[in-house]
Amino acid sequence: MAFSEVTRERARQIIARYPEGRSRSALLPLLHLVQSEQGYVSPEGIAFCAEILGITKAQVGAVATFYTMYKRKPTGDYLVSVCTNTMCGVLGGDKAYEALRDHLGVDHDETTADGKITLEHAECLAACDYAPVMTVNYEFFDQITEDSALTLVKQLQNGERPQPTRGTRLCTLKEMAVQLAGFADDRGDDVIADGPAGEPTLAGNRLAERFGIAVPGFDPETPISKKEEAKP
Ligand code: FES
Known part of the structure; x- marks a missing residue:
């Protein structure tokens, strides 16, 4: 089965996210992308990824069979x-x-x-x-x-x-596979998740607050340093 032009265009957009010479790093989102069209990673999907990335089908298959989120047979809605x-x-x-x-x-x-x-x-x-x-x-x-x-x-x-x-x-x-391939959910703001963490998630924080437990010297505002800044 030939993949649609929409999928092919999305594949090009995914590959363009990665530096030149590193296109094989696009394999994980590409596998989600082929799932978004077929509902699973079919032999045609493996061949599509291999061809567009210039790697072997065996290399694609090795990745697709490693992760459980990639389905190898038709999967339900x-x-x-x-x-x-x-x-x-x-x-x-x-x-x-x-x-x-x-x-x-x-x-x-x-x-x-x-x-x-x-x-x-x-x-x-x-x-x-x-x-x-x-x-x-x-x-x-x-x-x-x-x-x-x-x-x-x-x-x-x-x-x-x-x-x-x-x-x-x-x-x-x-539809979820499109999002997992890195494309925005375009169903509108009313369906997008929002809001604070739930109480069970915050329970540990609340206990720490109540008993005055803190990590000495921890500053929650500490900026995350960039890779080059972290070099000695
Ligand atoms: S054991 Fe079920 S979510 Fe961790």
Whole structure:
């Protein structure tokens, strides 16, 4: 399958972000870009990246198979990832996953027959303070239960786009892949995430404040030095 002119133009824009002679560094966003058109990294997607970067298909394949965010077979409009790592698992993530598996009739890394939903176990999603969590196309739904996970997935099956606990309004996995390739979400300001960190995230700060705990000499206004300034 030939990639569209939109994708080809975006590929050129991605490569232009990198210094001359370093275009192979563009491979990670390019893999998201091919996913944005096909929904996964197909053999054609591998060949496209290899050709446009002047590297071998084996080199592209080695990267595409290393990272779990690059899917190697057709993936649903909604990627439902349930954290079943220790913290989430014991707090209900395992049960939520099982409930979704039974309801959808698919298991890890499988997609429903209508092509709508792919289910997967996820390793720690770095949101243990909101455990158990699941994500849909990488947007968070916090402190889920079997019931809330089922309700959410049924809404997706009905064509609804439920609001994540944090983050932006849901989009499809292909639309998300455009953003992951480094292009702005053009759905308007009303869907863009905003607001302060949630209470569970701030709990450690609050405790430190309450007990007067501070890192000696730490200045939160310390500017981050540039590489050349940091040289002795
Ligand atoms: S264990 Fe689930 S987010 Fe860390």
